Amino acid sequence: MNETIAVKAEHLYKVFGKKPKEAARRISEGATRDEVEAFGTAAVIDASFEVKQGEIFVVMGLSGSGKSTLIRMLNGLLEPTSGTVTVAGTNITAVSAAELRRVRQKSVSMVFQHFALLPHRTVLENAAYGLEVQGVPKAKREAQAQRIVELVGLSGWEQKLPSELSGGMQQRVGIARALTAETDVLLMDEAFSALDPLIRREMQEQLVELQAELGKTIIFITHDLNEAMFLGDRIAVMRDGRIVQVGTPEEILTDPANDYVAQFVQDVDRTRVLTASSVMEPAYAEVALTSGPRNALRKMRDLQTSAVFVVGRGRQYLGVVRDRDVMRQVKNGESDLSVILRKPQGVSPDAPLVDLVEPSIESGLPLAVISETGKLLGTIPKITLLAALGNVPLTTQSIPIIDTPTTLTQRAMSDALSGTDPESSSSTTTASTTDDQGGQR
Ligand SMILES: Nc1ncnc2c1ncn2[C@@H]1O[C@H](COP(=O)(O)OP(=O)(O)OP(=O)(O)O)[C@@H](O)[C@H]1O
Ligand SMILES: [Mg+2]
Numbered sequence: 001m002n003e004t005i006a007v008k009a010e011h012l013y014k015v016f017g018k019k020p021k022e023a024a025r026r027i028s029e030g031a032t033r034d035e036v037e038a039f040g041t042a043a044v045i046d047a048s049f050e051v052k053q054g055e056i057f058v059v060m061g062l063s064g065s066g067k068s069t070l071i072r073m074l075n076g077l078l079e080p081t082s083g084t085v086t087v088a089g090t091n092i093t094a095v096s097a098a099e100l101r102r103v104r105q106k107s108v109s110m111v112f113q114h115f116a117l118l119p120h121r122t123v124l125e126n127a128a129y130g131l132e133v134q135g136v137p138k139a140k141r142e143a144q145a146q147r148i149v150e151l152v153g154l155s156g157w158e159q160k161l162p163s164e165l166s167g168g169m170q171q172r173v174g175i176a177r178a179l180t181a182e183t184d185v186l187l188m189d190e191a192f193s194a195l196d197p198l199i200r201r202e203m204q205e206q207l208v209e210l211q212a213e214l215g216k217t218i219i220f221i222t223h224d225l226n227e228a229m230f231l232g233d234r235i236a237v238m239r240d241g242r243i244v245q246v247g248t249p250e251e252i253l254t255d256p257a258n259d260y261v262a263q264f265v266q267d268v269d270r271t272r273v274l275t276a277s278s279v280m281e282p283a284y285a286e287v288a289l290t291s292g293p294r295n296a297l298r299k300m301r302d303l304q305t306s307a308v309f310v311v312g313r314g315r316q317y318l319g320v321v322r323d324r325d326v327m328r329q330v331k332n333g334e335s336d337l338s339v340i341l342r343k344p345q346g347v348s349p350d351a352p353l354v355d356l357v358e359p360s361i362e363s364g365l366p367l368a369v370i371s372e373t374g375k376l377l378g379t380i381p382k383i384t385l386l387a388a389l390g391n392v393p394l395t396t397q398s399i400p401i402i403d404t405p406t407t408l409t410q411r412a413m414s415d416a417l418s419g420t421d422p423e424s425s426s427s428t429t430t431a432s433t434t435d436d437q438g439g440q441r
Pocket of ligand 1: 016017041042043061062063064065066067068069070223
């Protein structure tokens with residue numbers, strides 16, 4: 001993959017105290033944080049990661065784990081004890097103060113929890129402040145700020161003073177200022193933590209929208225796991241100064257690197273993080289359209305199910321056929337499954353579990369998970385969804401995947417299959433040759 005790296009940290013250390021270098025050296029040689037306590041507080045230990053252009057990278061961890069220290073090194077506010085930070089291709093740990101200031105102005109903006117707005121300036125002037133510092137003429141910077149103020153939902157408030165705004169609106173002004181500066185990288189340290197839950201949720205959604213629209217690289221710090229899971233393309237989990245895991249929200253949830261991370265994610269709202277693709281099962285009850293009714297009925301008999309999924313060439317999802325319809329076809333010696341096809345709505349592999357509950361209840365069948373190009377990727381039986389929602393391990397071997405028991409007896413199916421004169425169905429030449437092909441494992 002040819003992705004541009006926006007921010008890169010390599011073996012970053014930050015020790016506060018009397019002998020930071022000594023402490024960092026000892027830790028790098030195997031000493032623990034506590035053992036070097038006399039030399040200083042190791043706030044960040046050996047942090048290495050890359051943030052891709054356009055990514056929302058979340059740094060999560062308990063209070064004191066080193067998040068703020070880490071992010072402050074990324075924009076040069078703090079000098080690392082050792083290690084390097086590269087922003088937009090420039091190693092900012094190795095440049096002059098003037099050059100660092102230039103990189104910071106041009107490439108990195110920061111939003112804090114309690115954003116310090118200029119109290120005697122209007123919303124518009126506050127939003128334009130970053131450009132003002134850069135020496136951009138008033139008319140130009142305010143035109144630019146106007147656009148962003150609208151984007152963050154503050155139209156009509158341009159001429160108000162910060163004191164006339166609610167906390168949530170003030171935070172929006174802070175974000176507007178960071179966005180107006182037109183830097184590629186946005187650092188946000190607990191930017192939403194002081195907001196009421198509902199406003200906070202709204203801001204999170206808006207941030208995701210803004211990111212999609214403006215393509216910024218966002219490094220977002222939070223100690224709120226649900227926020228991290230909602231926002232993050234990837235999440236770095238910090239503990240006692242170290243990054244203990246970097247991964248997608250799903251990876252962190254389903255494959256925690258250690259007990260610490262596992263405990264951390266225990267309380268997360270899984271229904272919003274886990275997606276259809278992470279819980280789906282292979283579509284066992286599946287036949288190719290060309291394989292015909294006899295094959296479909298045999299499959300239903302063997303699997304004890306009342307319906308099978310039907311796929312076309314390249315596993316294109318075509319729909320389902322029900323046992324009674326198939327039985328009638330077999331008895332009548334018909335061969336074209338497409339006549340009795342029904343097409344329940346499939347779900348996207350990216351759909352969060354919370355969005356699957358209703359369709360699953362409404363559908364008598366397992367949900368079909370369909371790719372963007374219309375391929376049947378897998379199915380989600382009710383029991384699978386239930387197990388995932390409840391975080392109960394489910395061994396698929398021991399529980400029937402199909403939660404739609406047959407409406408016909410096995411005997412009746414067998415009779416229909418043997419009762420049909422094999423000669424009369426010989427026109428369905430594909431039936432025997434593609435037998436079982438649909439059963440993808
Ligand atoms: N300027 C400083 N001088 C001395 N120690 C510091 C300084 N800044 C941070 N620390 C220490 O470094 C460690 C990490 O602090 P940091 O602020 O980075 O944590 P954090 O993860 O941002 O916590 P929070 O969630 O509370 O903001 C803490 O033990 C803290 O006391
Ligand atoms: Mg902090």
